[in-house]
Amino acid sequence: MIAAESDRDDQPLLLLDDPVSAAQDAWVVLIVDDEPAIHEVTTLVLSGLQFRGRRLRFLNAYDGEQARRLLGQRNDIAVILLDVVMESDDAGLRLVRYIREEAHNGLVRIILRTGQAGQAPERQVVAEYDINDYKEKTELTAQKLSTAVISALRGYVALTDLATLNQQLEAKVAQRTQELQRANARLQHSLTALEQGERAGRRVQFKLLPPANWSFAGYQFSHWLMPSEFMSGDFVDYFVIDERRAGFYIADVSGHGVASAFVTVYLKRFVATAMEARRQGQASAIEDPALLLTQLNAELLREKVGKHIAIFYAVLDTTTHKLTYANAGATPFPLWADGFGTCFLDAPSTPAGLFDASAYVNETVAVPAPWRLLLCSDGVLEVLPETSNDARCERLREALQVDTADLGRIREALQIASNSPRPDDLTLMMIGRDPPP
Numbered sequence: 001m002i003a004a005e006s007d008r009d010d011q012p013l014l015l016l017d018d019p020v021s022a023a024q025d026a027w028v029v030l031i032v033d034d035e036p037a038i039h040e041v042t043t044l045v046l047s048g049l050q051f052r053g054r055r056l057r058f059l060n061a062y063d064g065e066q067a068r069r070l071l072g073q074r075n076d077i078a079v080i081l082l083d084v085v086m087e088s089d090d091a092g093l094r095l096v097r098y099i100r101e102e103a104h105n106g107l108v109r110i111i112l113r114t115g116q117a118g119q120a121p122e123r124q125v126v127a128e129y130d131i132n133d134y135k136e137k138t139e140l141t142a143q144k145l146s147t148a149v150i151s152a153l154r155g156y157v158a159l160t161d162l163a164t165l166n167q168q169l170e171a172k173v174a175q176r177t178q179e180l181q182r183a184n185a186r187l188q189h190s191l192t193a194l195e196q197g198e199r200a201g202r203r204v205q206f207k208l209l210p211p212a213n214w215s216f217a218g219y220q221f222s223h224w225l226m227p228s229e230f231m232s233g234d235f236v237d238y239f240v241i242d243e244r245r246a247g248f249y250i251a252d253v254s255g256h257g258v259a260s261a262f263v264t265v266y267l268k269r270f271v272a273t274a275m276e277a278r279r280q281g282q283a284s285a286i287e288d289p290a291l292l293l294t295q296l297n298a299e300l301l302r303e304k305v306g307k308h309i310a311i312f313y314a315v316l317d318t319t320t321h322k323l324t325y326a327n328a329g330a331t332p333f334p335l336w337a338d339g340f341g342t343c344f345l346d347a348p349s350t351p352a353g354l355f356d357a358s359a360y361v362n363e364t365v366a367v368p369a370p371w372r373l374l375l376c377s378d379g380v381l382e383v384l385p386e387t388s389n390d391a392r393c394e395r396l397r398e399a400l401q402v403d404t405a406d407l408g409r410i411r412e413a414l415q416i417a418s419n420s421p422r423p424d425d426l427t428l429m430m431i432g433r434d435p436p437p
Contacts, residue, residue, distance in 0.1 A: 025054050026054055026055050026056060026057035027051060027054055027055070027056050027057065027078045027079070027153055028056075028057050028058075028059060028074070028076050028077045028078055028079075029046070029056050029057070029058050029059070029077075029078065029079045029080075029081065029149065030058075030059045030060075030061060030067065030070060030071075030077050030079070030080045030081070030108075031043070031058060031059070031060050031061070031080075031081045032061045032062075032063075032064070032066075032067045032080060032081065032082045032083060032086075032092070032095065033062065033081070033082075033083040033086070033113070034062050034063060034083065034085075034086040034087065035083075036062075038083070038113075038137075039060050039062075042058075042081060042145070043058050045142045045145055045146065046058075046145065046146065046149060049146055049149065049150070051150055051153045051154075052157070056149075059074075059077065062086070063086050063087045063091065064086060064087060064091045064092070064094060064095045064098075065087075067080075067082075067095055068095070068098060071099065071103060071105065071108075072103075077108050078108065078109065078152070078153055078156040079108070079109045079110075079111065079149055079152045079153060079156065080099075080108055080109070080110045080111065081111050081113055081149075082095060082096070082110055082111065082112050082113065082131075083113055083114065083115075084112060084113075084114040084116070084125075085114065085115070085116050092112060092114075093125070093129055096110060096112075096129045096130065096131060097129070100130045106130075106159070107156060107159050107160060107163065108156070109132045109133075109152035109153070109155050109156050110130075110131045110132050110133075111131070111132060111133040111134075111135060111148050111149070111152055112125065112129075112131045112133065112134050112135070113135050113136075113137055113140065114134075114135075114136060114137065115136070115137040115138065122134045132152055132155060133148050133151070133152065135148060208235075208264075208265065208268050209223070209225065209235070209236065209237070210223070210236070210237055210238050210239065212224070213406075214238060216238075216240065216246050216318065217244065217246075217318035217319075218318060218433065218434075218436075219246070219316065219318060219431060219432065219433050220430075220431070220432045220433075220434075221238045221246075221248065221429075221430075221431050222406060222407050222429070222430050223236045223238075223407070223427070223428065223429040223430075224407045224411065224426075224427070224428045224429075225425070225426070225427045225428075226425070226426045226427075227261075227425050228379070228424050228425050228426075232260075232261055232264065232425045232427075233252060233253040233254070233255055233260025233261060233263070233264065233425055234250075234251065234252050234253070234264075234377045234379070234425040234426075234427040235250075235251045235253070235264035235267060235268070235427075236248075236249070236250050236251070236375075236427060236429045237249055237268065237271065238429075238431075239271075239275070241275070241278070241286060241287060241315065244317060244318050244319040245287070245315055245316065245317050245318065246315070246316050246318065247271075247286060247313070247314070247315050247316075248313075248314055248316070248429070248431065249271070249311055249312060249313040249314070250311070250312050250330065250375040250376075250377065250427060250429050251264065251267055251309050251310065251311040251312075251330075252309070252310045252311075252330065252377045252378060252379075252425070252427070253267075253307050253308075253309050254307050254308050254309070254310075254351070255307065259307070260307060263305060263307045263309065266305065267296075267309060267311075270296060270299065271286070271292075274286040274292060274295075286315075287315055288315075288362065289313045289314060289315060289324060289325055289326035289360075289362055290326040290360040290361055290362040292313055292326075293311065293313060293326050293328045293352055293360040294358075294359070294360055296309070296311070296328070296352045296353075297328065297352040297353060297354075297355075297358050297360075298356075300352055300353030301353060301356060305353060307353060308329075308351040308352060308353035308354045309328070309351055309352045309353055310328065310329040310330045310331065310351040310352075310378075311327075311328045311329075311330055311351070311352060312325065312326075312327045312328070312330040312334060312347075312375060313325065313326060313328075314326075316367070316431070321366060321367045321368075321369075321433075322364055322365065322366055322367065323364065323365050323366075323367050323373075324362055324363070324364045325345070325347070325362070325363055325364075325365075326347070326349075326360045326361060326362050326363070327345075327347035327348075327349050327360070328349055328350065328351055328352045328358070328360055329349055329350050329351030329352070329354075330351075330375075331378055332344065332376065332378065332381060332393055332396065333345050333346055333347060334373055334374065334375045335373070335374040335375075335396060335397060335400050336371075336372075336373055337371065337372040337373075337374070337400045337401060337402045337404070338368045338370065338371050338372075338402055339368065339370065339402060342397050342400055342402075344393070344397075345363070345365075347361075347363065349361075367433055368433075369433045369434060369435040369436075370402045370403060370432075370433065370434050370435055371402065371432065371433045372400060372401075372402055372404055372430060372431070372432045373430065373431045373432070374396070374400045374404075374410065374428070374429075374430050375428070375429045375430070376396070376426075376427060376428045376429070377424070377425060377426065377427040378424065379424030379425050379426045379427070380396075380414070380416070380426050380427070380428065381393070381396070382424055383416060383426065384396075384414065395414065396414070398413070399413035399414050404430070404432075406430075407428050407430055410428060410430070411428070
């Protein structure tokens with residue numbers, strides 16, 4: 001027995017009905033009433049009651065203040081049998097407000113018992129206060145009291161089970177959130193590292209490109225390249241073969257991004273190897289566009305690179321002013337401009353790296369003065385507003401004039417800015433010859 005700290009020293013605050021009901025697994029029932037006899041009768045009636053194999057353990061409070069202290073000390077009270085009129089006419093009702101609105105205890109089941117129904121009419125109380133049952137003491141038999149308590153315990157179990165489930169779910173959600181946050185942090189780290197790697201790869205790839213503007217033996221070479229991502233699947237190059245000849249190509253690797261960019265490095269090495277073989281006096285296809293593309297096709301298939309390359313390769317003889325070229329699926333076809341107008345160098349074929357049986361053919365044409373040759377990747381056509389490929393090619397034809405000074409004029413005519421949306425890599429290359437002054 002634990003005595004109450006109040007003026008009623010002869011009235012216990014806490015009564016344990018017997019050793020069994022005082023066990024840790026007993027249901028805790030708080031009786032709040034200012035009449036000691038009510039406590040005794042209630043304890044007597046309910047002392048043998050069990051629910052789910054557990055007996056009841058009783059706590060006793062004789063006014064609202066004692067009840068508040070007990071509720072502040074314990075969190076295992078399942079049911080409160082609460083009188084309305086105690087130290088004041090509405091002491092019980094004010095305790096209900098405290099439990100639900102100040103202590104925020106929505107689990108405990110409250111059975112309101114009143115001996116003065118007129119002080120707290122049932123309809124009004126049930127509507128305005130968060131209670132779970134309303135009983136008049138005059139009609140509350142032992143059976144009805146037992147039934148009310150069992151019903152309240154059943155509701156308490158349902159709520160505590162739900163609260164436990166919610167806590168478990170919240171814990172799982174919190175754990176999963178932490179896992180996702182850690183995974184996201186790892187992903188962000190990986191993406192940052194990947195972006196840094198791509199930026200480094202972009203710098204390396206762009207260092208492999210020739211100068212943006214280059215002159216050789218009276219011919220002017222220029223290019224402009226804008227990747228759709230950090231790295232480009234498009235590539236261009238122009239280079240000296242010997243004192244009178246230069247080679248150049250424009251290539252578009254299938255796809256775009258890092259994987260395609262790696263293949264452009266592969267292509268650069270392939271051409272450089274052919275050039276080195278020539279310098280060493282070995283057999284080399286660097287002077288024969290069709291043979292070079294045939295060898296490239298065979299090597300791509302043998303190495304199982306998994307990418308194909310649309311490439312136009314040409315050799316320009318600055319002494320005879322003749323251009324020998326071969327095409328491996330590059331579109332649109334190169335656009336030729338001279339004093340008689342413009343035309344496309346039609347050369348239908350298949351990209352290198354697709355078919356064993358692909359065959360490439362050399363074509364040789366004389367280069368007049370003045371003269372311009374414009375090459376571009378298919379990404380350039382994709383950003384033009386025209387809806388048909390023929391209309392886009394016509395727009396390209398209109399943009400090139402035999403006296404076009406630089407690629408800036410071409411881009412201006414096509415309305416292609418550096419910040420234009422890019423579904424694919426954009427590449428332009430122009431070779432020009434002007435008559436001697």
